[in-house]
Amino acid sequence: MSVQISPISESLPAFLSANSYTKIQVIVDENTFKYCYPTIKTFLPKHKVIKIKSGESEKNIDTCQIIWQAMTDNELDRHSLTINLGGGVIGDMGGFCASTYKRGIDFIQIPTTLLSQVDASVGGKLGIDFLGLKNHIGVFQLPNTVLIDADFLKTLSYDELRSGFAEVIKHCLIMDGKKWEEIRRKDFEEQDFTDLIAHSVAIKQQIVAEDPTEKSIRKILNFGHTLGHAIETYFLGKPKLHLLHGEAIAAGMICEAFISFKRNMIDQKTLENIEEFIFSVYGKATIKEVDIESIIALTAQDKKNKGKEVRFSLLEGAGKCGYDISVSKSEMKKALEYYR
Numbered sequence: 001m002s003v004q005i006s007p008i009s010e011s012l013p014a015f016l017s018a019n020s021y022t023k024i025q026v027i028v029d030e031n032t033f034k035y036c037y038p039t040i041k042t043f044l045p046k047h048k049v050i051k052i053k054s055g056e057s058e059k060n061i062d063t064c065q066i067i068w069q070a071m072t073d074n075e076l077d078r079h080s081l082t083i084n085l086g087g088g089v090i091g092d093m094g095g096f097c098a099s100t101y102k103r104g105i106d107f108i109q110i111p112t113t114l115l116s117q118v119d120a121s122v123g124g125k126l127g128i129d130f131l132g133l134k135n136h137i138g139v140f141q142l143p144n145t146v147l148i149d150a151d152f153l154k155t156l157s158y159d160e161l162r163s164g165f166a167e168v169i170k171h172c173l174i175m176d177g178k179k180w181e182e183i184r185r186k187d188f189e190e191q192d193f194t195d196l197i198a199h200s201v202a203i204k205q206q207i208v209a210e211d212p213t214e215k216s217i218r219k220i221l222n223f224g225h226t227l228g229h230a231i232e233t234y235f236l237g238k239p240k241l242h243l244l245h246g247e248a249i250a251a252g253m254i255c256e257a258f259i260s261f262k263r264n265m266i267d268q269k270t271l272e273n274i275e276e277f278i279f280s281v282y283g284k285a286t287i288k289e290v291d292i293e294s295i296i297a298l299t300a301q302d303k304k305n306k307g308k309e310v311r312f313s314l315l316e317g318a319g320k321c322g323y324d325i326s327v328s329k330s331e332m333k334k335a336l337e338y339y340r
Contacts, residue, residue, distance in 0.1 A: 003122060003201055008110065008149040009085035012043045015108065015145055023080040024048075027067065027094040029054035032086040035155040036112045040085065047083075048074045052090070056236060059089045059129050061137070067097040081106045081144075087113035087160075088245065092135070095126035099141040101300035109143045112152040114164025114193065115246060116169070118200035121146045123208040123218075130244045132237065133301050134229050140213050148201070150194045158324060162188060162281060163246030163318070166224070169278065170253060171200045174220045175207075177319025184277040206256040219304055219323035223313045228252020234291060243285055255335040259327060260315040262334070270318050284339075296329055 004011045024047040028037050031054050050070045052063050071082075084094035084107060091109050098107035127138020144204035153161060157181045165188065172180035180201060183191060204221065211218035232248035235241045243251075254275050261271040287295070304324070310332075313323040 002145040003148065003205060004145065005148045005150070005198055005201065007077050007151070008040060009043065009146060011147040011149070012040055012110070013146065015207045016043070016045070019081070019106075019144070021079060021081040021106070023074065024083065025071065025074060025076060025080065026085055027052065027090055027097075028085050029058075029090060030251070031155075032090070032112055036085055036110075036152055038127070039152075040083075040110065044083075052093075054086075054089065056129070056134075056232075059093050061128060061130065063093060064097050066092070068101055071097070071101050076101070076105065078102050078105055081108065083108055084143075085110045085112060087111065087116045090196060091116050091121050092126055092138070093128055094136055095124075095141065096128055098286035099126055104141070106144050109146045111148060113156060113168060114153055114161050114197070116164075117148050117150070117153075117197050117219075118164060119167040119204065121148070121220075122201055122204045124212065125214075132233060133298075134233050134236075135258045135303070136301070142212075148197060150197060153193060156312060159244060161193075163244040164252070165191070165281065166246030166249040168196045168200050169226055170221075170249065171203045171252045172256060173253070173257075173274070173315060173318060174223050174313075175319060177317065180318050188281045214303075217323070219311075220313045220321040222262060222304060222323075223315065223321050224249045224253030224256050225264055226252065226299055226302050226304065226310065226312045226327075227255045227295070227335065229302065230280055230295045231287065233298050234295045236253065241286065247282055247285060250278045251285045251287070251339060254278055254334075255339050256312060257315055258338045259312065259331055260336045262331065263314065266315050266317055270276050270315070271319070287340055288337060289337075289340070292333055295336060299332065 027050045082098040084091050109121040111117045124140050124142040127135045130136035228249040235243045257274045260266045298308045309326040312325050312327045316322050
């Protein structure tokens, strides 16, 4: 899969000149329409724009129907191109709609958030939430290319930039202990995001090339995500307590590092370093005792599970990760209580 990290003024015209399409559509939300679309508009031939509402709560079948309806109304054929301009929600859902419309048309990802640049846009995972369950319906389908321009990060709020940083931390913890030591010694504001984007993309591409459909080693990319996704899903229905993806994954990484420690897979110093750094960046999410059972119940729908076993990816040291590790409800409860 082609991933290009360069100014969009160079990469987008080069892609379009090398490929011929009957029609082009761009999927945006209200934010990327305002802040990012003007940047790419000048490089596009005649095209249509589909605007959807932003936010994880919009990543559902109802929004897909709006997109499919617009594709149909615009008479897109199988020689058309969809450009997904936005964060993980637009990338996931726009790619899913393109992959299923007329059994699949070409699409490219232009990720505009740190989260989507370092993680969501790379690897071909596409999908939507269903019945409140995150990414419950979806497919594996690689985009024709991913065009990453770090300049888009200037359009982000502090919280959105910080949210994406959680995936950077994860990539270091599962694959690069040296890089982990480097980033944990810097404050969030001191991080070199251009360098970290390239680092994360390289790690994810390496893993995805080895295991495209998550049958084995790709599962390590889910470190922090079993409890993290459950925490995110639980608070999704509570607007006043809503957590961004990275905030929930940050909490999940502490919980899952604790489980790794209790199983003697990492030492106490490693756990303390993870905990200290993540809390310094994200603070502590408010998880009450009354929330714990409901959060644990949501892990029963995790996509890594086998039968009734809830399977985790756990650290085997800073820079190394194991997968397909069955974890009990009591271990999850202790981890969430530890986090609290």
